[in-house]
Amino acid sequence: MAIAKAERLMNLALCLLGTRRPLTKRELRGSIEAYLQADAANDEAFNRMFERDKDDLRELGLIIETVEGVDGEVGYLARRDSNRLPPITLDAEEAAALGLAAKVWQQARLAGAASGALQKLRAAGMPVAEDPYDTPGHSALEPRIPVHESAFEPLMLACRDRRPVVFDYRKANAARPEQRQVEPWTLECWRGHWYLAGWDRERAAERVFRLSRITGRVRLRSGSFTAEVPDHVTVRETVETWAGETATGTARIRLRSGHGYPLRAKALSTRAAGDGWDELEIPYGHGLDAWLVEFGPDVVVLAPDELRADVVDRLRAVAKG
Numbered sequence: 358m359a360i361a362k363a364e365r366l367m368n369l370a371l372c373l374l375g376t377r378r379p380l381t382k383r384e385l386r387g388s389i390e391a392y393l394q395a396d397a398a399n400d401e402a403f404n405r406m407f408e409r410d411k412d413d414l415r416e417l418g419l420i421i422e423t424v425e426g427v428d429g430e431v432g433y434l435a436r437r438d439s440n441r442l443p444p445i446t447l448d449a450e451e452a453a454a455l456g457l458a459a460k461v462w463q464q465a466r467l468a469g470a471a472s473g474a475l476q477k478l479r480a481a482g483m484p485v486a487e488d489p490y491d492t493p494g495h496s497a498l499e500p501r502i503p504v505h506e507s508a509f510e511p512l513m514l515a516c517r518d519r520r521p522v523v524f525d526y527r528k529a530n531a532a533r534p535e536q537r538q539v540e541p542w543t544l545e546c547w548r549g550h551w552y553l554a555g556w557d558r559e560r561a562a563e564r565v566f567r568l569s570r571i572t573g574r575v576r577l578r579s580g581s582f583t584a585e586v587p588d589h590v591t592v593r594e595t596v597e598t599w600a601g602e603t604a605t606g607t608a609r610i611r612l613r614s615g616h617g618y619p620l621r622a623k624a625l626s627t628r629a630a631g632d633g634w635d636e637l638e639i640p641y642g643h644g645l646d647a648w649l650v651e652f653g654p655d656v657v658v659l660a661p662d663e664l665r666a667d668v669v670d671r672l673r674a675v676a677k678g
Contacts, residue, residue: 365391369410370419374440379424379432382407445478452478506568509544511575512553516541519586521558521578527570528647532675534572539564540582545592554592556584565592608641609659616655646671 368389372380386392386403411433415421420439424432447455456475508524515522522541527534540556550567557564612620614633621627624637636659639645646667649656658665 361391365389366410366413366417370414370435373414373419373421373433373435374437376434379422379426379434381426381430381432385433447478506551506571508568508571508575509551511577512541512568513544515575515577516543516553519582521580521582523576523578524574525572526566527572532677534570537564537566538578539566540584540586542586543590543592544568547593552592554590556582558583606641606661607638608645608661608664610637610639610649611635611657611659612637612652613655617652620649620652620656650675 368391369385372385372388380388382404385407392403392407411421418440419435421433421435422439424434426432455478512522514520520541521538523536523538525534526537538558539553540558541553542555543553545552545554550569553566553568555564555566556562607625610620611630611634614629614635620637620639623639625640626638628636630636634657641661641664646664649658649664649668650671656668658668
């Protein structure tokens with residue numbers, strides 16, 4: 358925010374908090390230097406500036422009341438009792454948890470906000486440490502949430518503000534991305550990757566999107582949500598199901614020796630098949646075909662037949678482009 362605008366907002370907030378009666382726009386215009394310096398003959402420009410400033414203060418959390426006077430002129434004030442937070446008290450464990458939570462976002466765009474929040478709590482006398490578990494020479498806990506995707510911040514804001522979004526998304530088996538219109542619900546990090554859960558308008562169904570597969574810019578759209586947001590969004594359970602984590606059976610695959618270590622880690626059994634190949638039995642659940650495609654020519658599906666057919670179909674789609 359520009360210094361001039363920040364100073365103007367601060368002066369407006371002080372006027373509204375310091376008055377005992379509602380102040381009209383005319384009175385506020387004559388009391389704030391930035392408004393006095395504006396074009397005195399341009400009432401329309403002042404009205405636009407004042408309305409923007411008032412909306413910005415409300416966005417920052419200031420509760421501004423609008424009162425109509427006996428003469429019909431509208432006045433504004435911000436009562437101190439309405440804008441005063443109750444006393445904050447934290448025990449040692451709660452303060453330690455806050456300090457630890459703030460460290461989680463050190464690699465994200467929220468690092469500044471988290472640091473600022475801790476500074477405000479310490480200024481109020483709260484015993485919040487930068488690293489509550491820090492000991493000389495090492496830290497017992499070193500949490501991190503990596504956020505490398507450029508889509509994270511706009512999607513986080515869209516989830517917060519309940520704003521529909523449009524973005525291009527490339528599925529695991531697709532050669533080119535396609536546009537998706539989504540009502541975003543929540544973001545969640547699972548096994549080092551960020552996922553978005555929301556309502557896909559074109560498919561009229563809940564969908565989960567991996568942020569690393571979003572290409573280009575996330576565009577915000579106006580309007581409200583068309584689908585009801587569930588009370589509890591099970592992003593992790595949905596991702597586990599789509600990734601084959603929730604197994605309903607087993608599959609037999611042939612895997613090239615020295616390749617596919619994530620598959621080997623899941624294997625129920627492994628035996629050498631000769632000629633540089635191993636045969637594995639792995640859990641089989643929804644989404645396993647998409648995962649196997651990622652290993653390309655290093656994997657051959659032996660059974661069941663429907664899984665083999667799904668993998669072949671996906672490979673053909675990729676080959677066609």
